[in-house]
Amino acid sequence: MMHNQAQTLVARLISHRWLPRTDEMVAPLITNEEFRQNVLSRLESCGLRLLENPFSDHVAIGLAPQVTDQVMGQDTHYLSNNFNLPKDAVALLVILWALLIIPKRQRQYSAGVEEEPQMSFLPSPVLVTVRDVEKPIVRLSALINDFGRKLGGKSRININLKILKRHGFITMRGNDLMEGPILDLALDYDFLGSRIIDGTLGDLLRDPDQSIDDVNDDKYEEDDMVLEGENNVRIQEL
Known part of the structure:
Protein backbone atom coordinates (compact mmCIF):
# COMPACT_ATOMS: atom_id res chain seq x y z
CA MET A 1 0.00 0.00 0.00
CA MET A 2 2.77 2.42 0.96
CA HIS A 3 4.65 1.63 -2.26
CA ASN A 4 1.52 2.41 -4.29
CA GLN A 5 1.12 5.74 -2.48
CA ALA A 6 4.76 6.63 -3.07
CA GLN A 7 4.42 5.75 -6.75
CA THR A 8 1.27 7.86 -7.03
CA LEU A 9 2.86 10.84 -5.30
CA VAL A 10 5.90 10.72 -7.58
CA ALA A 11 3.63 10.51 -10.63
CA ARG A 12 1.61 13.48 -9.40
CA LEU A 13 4.75 15.53 -8.77
CA ILE A 14 6.03 14.76 -12.26
CA SER A 15 2.65 15.60 -13.77
CA HIS A 16 1.84 18.75 -11.79
CA ARG A 17 5.46 19.91 -11.12
CA TRP A 18 4.53 21.07 -7.61
CA LEU A 19 2.05 20.24 -4.86
CA PRO A 20 0.98 22.10 -1.71
CA ARG A 21 2.36 20.72 1.52
CA THR A 22 -1.20 20.53 2.81
CA ASP A 23 -1.90 17.82 0.24
CA GLU A 24 -2.82 14.58 2.00
CA MET A 25 -0.16 12.65 0.07
CA VAL A 26 2.58 15.20 0.79
CA ALA A 27 1.96 15.27 4.55
CA PRO A 28 3.43 11.76 5.15
CA LEU A 29 6.77 13.05 3.86
CA ILE A 30 7.01 14.81 7.22
CA THR A 31 5.89 12.07 9.57
CA ASN A 32 6.77 8.78 7.88
CA GLU A 33 10.48 8.18 7.26
CA GLU A 34 9.92 4.93 5.35
CA PHE A 35 7.46 6.63 2.99
CA ARG A 36 9.80 9.58 2.53
CA GLN A 37 12.77 7.38 1.65
CA ASN A 38 10.58 5.42 -0.77
CA VAL A 39 9.62 8.64 -2.56
CA LEU A 40 13.19 9.96 -2.62
CA SER A 41 14.47 6.64 -3.96
CA ARG A 42 11.92 6.61 -6.76
CA LEU A 43 12.79 10.18 -7.72
CA GLU A 44 16.52 9.41 -7.65
CA SER A 45 16.05 6.42 -9.93
CA CYS A 46 14.59 8.83 -12.50
CA GLY A 47 17.35 11.42 -12.08
CA LEU A 48 15.10 13.71 -10.05
CA ARG A 49 15.17 15.20 -6.57
CA LEU A 50 12.67 16.73 -4.19
CA LEU A 51 12.76 20.52 -3.87
CA GLU A 52 11.64 21.60 -0.42
CA ASN A 53 12.37 24.07 2.33
CA PRO A 54 10.56 25.09 5.52
CA PHE A 55 9.75 28.53 4.12
CA SER A 56 7.70 27.41 1.11
CA ASP A 57 4.08 26.27 1.09
CA HIS A 58 4.80 23.82 -1.73
CA VAL A 59 7.14 21.01 -2.72
CA ALA A 60 8.37 20.44 -6.24
CA ILE A 61 10.80 18.30 -8.20
CA GLY A 62 13.97 19.18 -10.08
CA LEU A 63 16.79 17.47 -11.91
CA ALA A 64 19.38 15.74 -9.75
CA PRO A 65 22.78 17.47 -10.05
CA GLN A 66 24.52 14.32 -11.28
CA VAL A 67 22.34 14.09 -14.41
CA THR A 68 21.87 17.77 -15.20
CA ASP A 69 24.65 18.05 -17.79
CA GLN A 70 23.57 14.90 -19.62
CA VAL A 71 19.92 15.97 -19.68
CA MET A 72 20.44 19.61 -20.62
CA GLY A 73 23.15 18.89 -23.21
CA GLN A 74 26.19 20.90 -24.19
CA ASP A 75 24.42 24.26 -24.24
CA THR A 76 25.36 25.92 -20.94
CA HIS A 77 22.51 28.43 -21.21
CA TYR A 78 20.59 26.26 -18.76
CA LEU A 79 23.07 27.29 -16.04
CA SER A 80 21.31 30.64 -15.77
CA ASN A 81 17.81 29.31 -16.36
CA ASN A 82 16.22 26.29 -17.96
CA PHE A 83 12.84 27.95 -18.52
CA ASN A 84 14.04 29.74 -21.67
CA LEU A 85 13.23 33.05 -20.01
CA PRO A 86 14.38 36.17 -21.86
CA GLU A 116 9.55 25.85 20.46
CA PRO A 117 12.47 23.65 19.30
CA GLN A 118 11.67 21.22 16.49
CA MET A 119 10.37 17.90 17.79
CA SER A 120 13.18 15.42 17.18
CA PHE A 121 11.00 12.50 16.13
CA LEU A 122 9.90 14.21 12.92
CA PRO A 123 12.02 12.70 10.13
Whole structure:
Protein backbone atom coordinates (compact mmCIF):
# COMPACT_ATOMS: atom_id res chain seq x y z
CA MET A 1 0.00 0.00 0.00
CA MET A 2 2.77 2.42 0.96
CA HIS A 3 4.65 1.63 -2.26
CA ASN A 4 1.52 2.41 -4.29
CA GLN A 5 1.12 5.74 -2.48
CA ALA A 6 4.76 6.63 -3.07
CA GLN A 7 4.42 5.75 -6.75
CA THR A 8 1.27 7.86 -7.03
CA LEU A 9 2.86 10.84 -5.30
CA VAL A 10 5.90 10.72 -7.58
CA ALA A 11 3.63 10.51 -10.63
CA ARG A 12 1.61 13.48 -9.40
CA LEU A 13 4.75 15.53 -8.77
CA ILE A 14 6.03 14.76 -12.26
CA SER A 15 2.65 15.60 -13.77
CA HIS A 16 1.84 18.75 -11.79
CA ARG A 17 5.46 19.91 -11.12
CA TRP A 18 4.53 21.07 -7.61
CA LEU A 19 2.05 20.24 -4.86
CA PRO A 20 0.98 22.10 -1.71
CA ARG A 21 2.36 20.72 1.52
CA THR A 22 -1.20 20.53 2.81
CA ASP A 23 -1.90 17.82 0.24
CA GLU A 24 -2.82 14.58 2.00
CA MET A 25 -0.16 12.65 0.07
CA VAL A 26 2.58 15.20 0.79
CA ALA A 27 1.96 15.27 4.55
CA PRO A 28 3.43 11.76 5.15
CA LEU A 29 6.77 13.05 3.86
CA ILE A 30 7.01 14.81 7.22
CA THR A 31 5.89 12.07 9.57
CA ASN A 32 6.77 8.78 7.88
CA GLU A 33 10.48 8.18 7.26
CA GLU A 34 9.92 4.93 5.35
CA PHE A 35 7.46 6.63 2.99
CA ARG A 36 9.80 9.58 2.53
CA GLN A 37 12.77 7.38 1.65
CA ASN A 38 10.58 5.42 -0.77
CA VAL A 39 9.62 8.64 -2.56
CA LEU A 40 13.19 9.96 -2.62
CA SER A 41 14.47 6.64 -3.96
CA ARG A 42 11.92 6.61 -6.76
CA LEU A 43 12.79 10.18 -7.72
CA GLU A 44 16.52 9.41 -7.65
CA SER A 45 16.05 6.42 -9.93
CA CYS A 46 14.59 8.83 -12.50
CA GLY A 47 17.35 11.42 -12.08
CA LEU A 48 15.10 13.71 -10.05
CA ARG A 49 15.17 15.20 -6.57
CA LEU A 50 12.67 16.73 -4.19
CA LEU A 51 12.76 20.52 -3.87
CA GLU A 52 11.64 21.60 -0.42
CA ASN A 53 12.37 24.07 2.33
CA PRO A 54 10.56 25.09 5.52
CA PHE A 55 9.75 28.53 4.12
CA SER A 56 7.70 27.41 1.11
CA ASP A 57 4.08 26.27 1.09
CA HIS A 58 4.80 23.82 -1.73
CA VAL A 59 7.14 21.01 -2.72
CA ALA A 60 8.37 20.44 -6.24
CA ILE A 61 10.80 18.30 -8.20
CA GLY A 62 13.97 19.18 -10.08
CA LEU A 63 16.79 17.47 -11.91
CA ALA A 64 19.38 15.74 -9.75
CA PRO A 65 22.78 17.47 -10.05
CA GLN A 66 24.52 14.32 -11.28
CA VAL A 67 22.34 14.09 -14.41
CA THR A 68 21.87 17.77 -15.20
CA ASP A 69 24.65 18.05 -17.79
CA GLN A 70 23.57 14.90 -19.62
CA VAL A 71 19.92 15.97 -19.68
CA MET A 72 20.44 19.61 -20.62
CA GLY A 73 23.15 18.89 -23.21
CA GLN A 74 26.19 20.90 -24.19
CA ASP A 75 24.42 24.26 -24.24
CA THR A 76 25.36 25.92 -20.94
CA HIS A 77 22.51 28.43 -21.21
CA TYR A 78 20.59 26.26 -18.76
CA LEU A 79 23.07 27.29 -16.04
CA SER A 80 21.31 30.64 -15.77
CA ASN A 81 17.81 29.31 -16.36
CA ASN A 82 16.22 26.29 -17.96
CA PHE A 83 12.84 27.95 -18.52
CA ASN A 84 14.04 29.74 -21.67
CA LEU A 85 13.23 33.05 -20.01
CA PRO A 86 14.38 36.17 -21.86
CA LYS A 87 16.94 38.25 -20.02
CA ASP A 88 14.49 40.97 -19.01
CA ALA A 89 12.16 38.29 -17.60
CA VAL A 90 15.04 36.92 -15.50
CA ALA A 91 15.76 40.46 -14.27
CA LEU A 92 12.08 40.89 -13.35
CA LEU A 93 12.10 37.48 -11.64
CA VAL A 94 15.11 38.40 -9.51
CA ILE A 95 13.54 41.72 -8.48
CA LEU A 96 10.23 40.07 -7.56
CA TRP A 97 12.09 37.32 -5.69
CA ALA A 98 13.95 39.99 -3.72
CA LEU A 99 10.75 41.91 -2.94
CA LEU A 100 8.63 38.86 -2.05
CA ILE A 101 10.96 36.21 -0.65
CA ILE A 102 13.66 38.09 1.26
CA PRO A 103 11.18 40.00 3.50
CA LYS A 104 9.14 36.82 4.00
CA ARG A 105 12.22 34.83 5.00
CA GLN A 106 13.31 37.55 7.42
CA ARG A 107 9.88 37.53 9.08
CA GLN A 108 9.90 33.73 9.25
CA TYR A 109 13.38 33.68 10.76
CA SER A 110 12.22 36.18 13.39
CA ALA A 111 9.10 34.14 14.11
CA GLY A 112 11.16 30.96 14.33
CA VAL A 113 13.28 32.36 17.15
CA GLU A 114 10.16 32.54 19.32
CA GLU A 115 9.02 29.01 18.46
CA GLU A 116 9.55 25.85 20.46
CA PRO A 117 12.47 23.65 19.30
CA GLN A 118 11.67 21.22 16.49
CA MET A 119 10.37 17.90 17.79
CA SER A 120 13.18 15.42 17.18
CA PHE A 121 11.00 12.50 16.13
CA LEU A 122 9.90 14.21 12.92
CA PRO A 123 12.02 12.70 10.13
CA SER A 124 11.99 15.74 7.88
CA PRO A 125 12.57 19.02 9.72
CA VAL A 126 13.17 20.68 6.35
CA LEU A 127 9.46 20.20 5.62
CA VAL A 128 8.17 21.50 8.94
CA THR A 129 7.12 25.04 8.28
CA VAL A 130 7.80 28.10 10.34
CA ARG A 131 4.49 29.41 11.61
CA ASP A 132 2.47 31.53 9.24
CA VAL A 133 3.60 35.10 8.80
CA GLU A 134 2.12 37.87 6.74
CA LYS A 135 3.53 37.47 3.25
CA PRO A 136 4.63 40.48 1.20
CA ILE A 137 2.60 41.75 -1.74
CA VAL A 138 4.00 43.84 -4.60
CA ARG A 139 1.69 46.35 -6.26
CA LEU A 140 1.95 46.21 -10.04
CA SER A 141 1.57 49.97 -10.31
CA ALA A 142 4.44 50.51 -7.85
CA LEU A 143 6.63 47.97 -9.69
CA ILE A 144 6.09 49.77 -12.99
CA ASN A 145 6.63 53.17 -11.40
CA ASP A 146 9.85 52.13 -9.64
CA PHE A 147 11.42 49.76 -12.17
CA GLY A 148 9.61 50.34 -15.47
CA ARG A 149 12.52 52.17 -17.06
CA LYS A 150 14.97 49.43 -16.06
CA LEU A 151 12.70 46.56 -17.16
CA GLY A 152 11.57 47.72 -20.60
CA GLY A 153 8.44 49.65 -19.74
CA LYS A 154 4.88 48.75 -18.79
CA SER A 155 4.07 46.59 -21.82
CA ARG A 156 7.22 44.50 -21.51
CA ILE A 157 6.71 44.04 -17.77
CA ASN A 158 3.15 42.83 -18.34
CA ILE A 159 4.33 40.33 -20.97
CA ASN A 160 7.01 38.96 -18.67
CA LEU A 161 4.63 38.78 -15.71
CA LYS A 162 2.39 36.47 -17.73
CA ILE A 163 5.41 34.26 -18.48
CA LEU A 164 6.43 34.13 -14.81
CA LYS A 165 2.85 33.38 -13.76
CA ARG A 166 2.58 30.54 -16.28
CA HIS A 167 5.74 28.95 -14.87
CA GLY A 168 4.46 29.20 -11.28
CA PHE A 169 6.85 31.89 -10.04
CA ILE A 170 4.10 34.37 -9.13
CA THR A 171 0.37 34.64 -8.70
CA MET A 172 -1.65 37.72 -9.57
CA ARG A 173 -4.82 39.09 -8.09
CA GLY A 174 -5.84 42.35 -9.70
CA ASN A 175 -3.03 44.83 -9.08
CA ASP A 176 -1.35 42.57 -6.50
CA LEU A 177 1.63 40.32 -7.25
CA MET A 178 2.29 37.49 -4.81
CA GLU A 179 4.64 34.55 -4.36
CA GLY A 180 3.86 31.62 -6.64
CA PRO A 181 4.29 27.91 -5.85
CA ILE A 182 7.92 27.62 -6.97
CA LEU A 183 9.33 31.11 -6.30
CA ASP A 184 10.89 30.06 -2.98
CA LEU A 185 12.03 26.71 -4.37
CA ALA A 186 13.60 27.51 -7.73
CA LEU A 187 16.12 30.16 -6.67
CA ASP A 188 18.95 29.52 -4.23
CA TYR A 189 18.39 31.83 -1.25
CA ASP A 190 21.71 31.04 0.43
CA PHE A 191 23.61 32.04 -2.70
CA LEU A 192 21.47 34.86 -4.06
CA GLY A 193 20.11 36.48 -0.90
CA SER A 194 23.34 37.96 0.40
CA ARG A 195 24.37 39.11 -3.07
CA ILE A 196 21.14 41.07 -3.38
CA ILE A 197 21.01 42.43 0.16
CA ASP A 198 24.66 43.53 0.16
CA GLY A 199 24.97 44.37 -3.53
CA THR A 200 23.93 47.13 -5.87
CA LEU A 201 20.56 45.52 -6.58
CA GLY A 202 19.78 45.81 -2.88
CA ASP A 203 20.67 49.51 -3.04
CA LEU A 204 18.38 49.99 -6.02
CA LEU A 205 15.53 48.07 -4.38
CA ARG A 206 15.80 50.29 -1.31
CA ASP A 207 15.93 53.44 -3.46
CA PRO A 208 14.64 52.79 -7.00
CA ASP A 209 15.07 56.46 -7.95
CA GLN A 210 18.82 56.47 -7.52
CA SER A 211 21.00 56.37 -10.58
CA ILE A 212 23.43 53.59 -11.36
CA ASP A 213 26.07 56.33 -11.31
CA ASP A 214 25.39 56.75 -7.58
CA VAL A 215 26.41 53.20 -6.66
CA ASN A 216 29.73 51.43 -6.43
CA ASP A 217 31.03 50.34 -9.85
CA ASP A 218 32.47 47.03 -8.63
CA LYS A 219 29.19 46.11 -6.97
CA TYR A 220 27.28 47.05 -10.11
CA GLU A 221 29.44 44.90 -12.37
CA GLU A 222 28.75 41.92 -10.09
CA ASP A 223 25.01 42.55 -9.82
CA ASP A 224 24.69 43.30 -13.53
CA MET A 225 25.29 39.59 -14.12
CA VAL A 226 22.35 38.86 -11.85
CA LEU A 227 20.11 41.34 -13.63
CA GLU A 228 21.22 40.04 -17.02
CA GLY A 229 20.34 36.47 -16.09
CA GLU A 230 23.82 34.98 -16.04
CA ASN A 231 24.94 31.97 -14.00
CA ASN A 232 24.62 33.85 -10.72
CA VAL A 233 20.82 33.57 -10.76
CA ARG A 234 20.99 29.81 -10.28
CA ILE A 235 17.44 28.84 -11.08
CA GLN A 236 17.01 25.22 -10.04
CA GLU A 237 16.60 22.73 -12.88
CA LEU A 238 12.88 21.98 -12.66
